[in-house]
Amino acid sequence: MGKNIIAAAFDFCDDFCQISTFDGIGKEPKSVSTIYNDRRYLIPSVIWIDELSGQMVFGDEAVRCAEKGNGIKVTDIVSALDKEEETEIKDKKYNSKELFSKYVSYLFKVLYDNTKSAGPEYVAVTFENAVDRKMMDIIVDVMKENDISEDNICVQTHTESFMYYVISQSSDIWSNDVALFDFSENYFKYRRMYVDKTRLPSIVRCEEQNLTELIPYEFLDNEDGKVMADDTLCRYVQEHFKEHVVSAAFITGSGFYKEWADRSMGVICSKRRVFKGYNLFVKGACYAAMEKAGRVKYEHIKIMCGQRTDMTVSLVVGNDDNEKYVVMSEEGTNWYEAGAYTEVIVDGADMLKFRVDSVSENIRKVYGIALDEFPDRPPRTTRLGISVKYNSPQECVIRVVDKGFGEFFKSSGKVIEEVISKEWR
Numbered sequence: 500m501g502k503n504i505i506a507a508a509f510d511f512c513d514d515f516c517q518i519s520t521f522d523g524i525g526k527e528p529k530s531v532s533t534i535y536n537d538r539r540y541l542i543p544s545v546i547w548i549d550e551l552s553g554q555m556v557f558g559d560e561a562v563r564c565a566e567k568g569n570g571i572k573v574t575d576i577v578s579a580l581d582k583e584e585e586t587e588i589k590d591k592k593y594n595s596k597e598l599f600s601k602y603v604s605y606l607f608k609v610l611y612d613n614t615k616s617a618g619p620e621y622v623a624v625t626f627e628n629a630v631d632r633k634m635m636d637i638i639v640d641v642m643k644e645n646d647i648s649e650d651n652i653c654v655q656t657h658t659e660s661f662m663y664y665v666i667s668q669s670s671d672i673w674s675n676d677v678a679l680f681d682f683s684e685n686y687f688k689y690r691r692m693y694v695d696k697t698r699l700p701s702i703v704r705c706e707e708q709n710l711t712e713l714i715p716y717e718f719l720d721n722e723d724g725k726v727m728a729d730d731t732l733c734r735y736v737q738e739h740f741k742e743h744v745v746s747a748a749f750i751t752g753s754g755f756y757k758e759w760a761d762r763s764m765g766v767i768c769s770k771r772r773v774f775k776g777y778n779l780f781v782k783g784a785c786y787a788a789m790e791k792a793g794r795v796k797y798e799h800i801k802i803m804c805g806q807r808t809d810m811t812v813s814l815v816v817g818n819d820d821n822e823k824y825v826v827m828s829e830e831g832t833n834w835y836e837a838g839a840y841t842e843v844i845v846d847g848a849d850m851l852k853f854r855v856d857s858v859s860e861n862i863r864k865v866y867g868i869a870l871d872e873f874p875d876r877p878p879r880t881t882r883l884g885i886s887v888k889y890n891s892p893q894e895c896v897i898r899v900v901d902k903g904f905g906e907f908f909k910s911s912g913k914v915i916e917e918v919i920s921k922e923w924r
Contacts, residue, residue: 504610504618504619506528506620506623506785506791506792509622509784510784511577511626512544513575514543514544514685516544519778519782520619522616523794528789531614533609540778543558543559544576545561545572545576546561546573547562547564547571547572548586549569551569551589558605571588576595579598580595586598596641599637603645620647621653621791622653622788623654623787624655625780625784626654626657628656631891654835655787659783659787659805661705661749661780661783662802663784663786664786665747673694676746678692678740678745678749680750680755683753684754685716686711687709687711688707690706690707690708691706692705698858699799700798701799701800701801702801703801713735729761732763736766737766746771746772748768750773751780803830806833806892807833808830808892809830809860810895812826812897813855813856814851814852815851827853827887830856837888838888840884845881850869852868853865866917868897870883870915873911874911874913881903884900884902886898896917897918899914900914901913
């Protein structure tokens with residue numbers, strides 16, 4: 500094996516997956532081919548299982564075997580993780596997590612074989628949509644099976660990966676707004692990234708519009724539909740670009756590899772830089788892994804999007820004349836990493852106070868959690884365990900546990916939970 504890969508990223512979609520890596524020698528991530536020294540970067544999200552032997556094959560080989568028959572073709576590997584379905588082969592049942600795990604192990608083998616490396620230390624994973632706690636647990640378990648530490652994993656949406664990719668490029672590309680047109684067989688999404696430079700750090704945001712119903716993929720099946728798709732996108736771009744100053748545009752997805760968008764491309768390409776390719780999201784995710792590894796820094800910039808927390812939660816300690824703040828969760832943190840635990844001894848207080856604020860929104864509130872449900876004890880004889888964690892980017896849970904006070908007062912086992920949701924504003 501050669502030199503270790505420092506960071507790697509996987510872009511998981513139901514049609515294809517991609518891999519990119521950073522070895523610390525170059526300055527940018529590199530896409531990984533399925534064939535050594537070749538340029539084949541799209542890996543079909545397909546498993547084929549031989550009905551007689553139960554043997555599994557993956558990717559391109561799975562597609563070839565499926566064409567010959569005599570086996571079971573498994574697709575939608577990513578979206579199936581939300582379901583409880585099972586696939587039965589030779590009296591053995593495989594659930595969606597097991598199949599996903601086997602596919603991921605295959606991807607790691609592709610990475611090892613075609614980079615001649617011993618494997619990455621840090622890994623980023625990117626999906627089209629945000630993941631929930633259940634999905635996050637699956638990803639962590641599967642990555643651990645491939646020797647990736649939980650602390651070295653980051654998970655993000657395509658939107659966040661797009662933002663990482665853009666801010667990793669020359670600043671003149673994102674001197675104004677940046678547009679992304681993403682047209683796949685399953686959806687057509689438009690994203691606009693913009694930077695609020697009036698704040699410090701500058702706040703990077705992204706808005707998203709779904710154009711799937713406006714321009715369905717089926718329009719590209721015939722000439723009349725292509726003309727309609729081109730006219731519709733052209734009008735949309737003209738109207739939208741009148742409202743925003745767009746300095747660069749990115750084009751991705753299989754829809755743009757068909758000949759249909761002459762007029763709309765003319766408008767998109769007018770007086771701005773335009774980039775087209777498949778590997779935008781996987782390379783953007785790799786930049787996030789590089790940041791986690793300490794190989795890149797984004798100073799004076801804070802990304803705010805769907806996977807990031809939108810508030811800072813601080814425990815207020817001390818009295819009114821000398822208040823101090825213990826930050827338990829910081830705004831702009833990936834929700835699954837956000838939170839902390841601490842313990843305090845109560846000195847006669849009848850409530851805990853938390854300050855919740857948002858620099859990006861210029862909002863601040865103070866929340867109180869009453870302690871009257873806990874046993875009444877003398878001052879400085881009640882020890883409380885306080886934790887902050889997130890169930891989702893918009894739902895923060897503060898948990899307070901009575902820990903007792905050594906041999907003098909045993910814990911009552913009492914727990915108080917307070918949920919601060921998106922409506923905190």
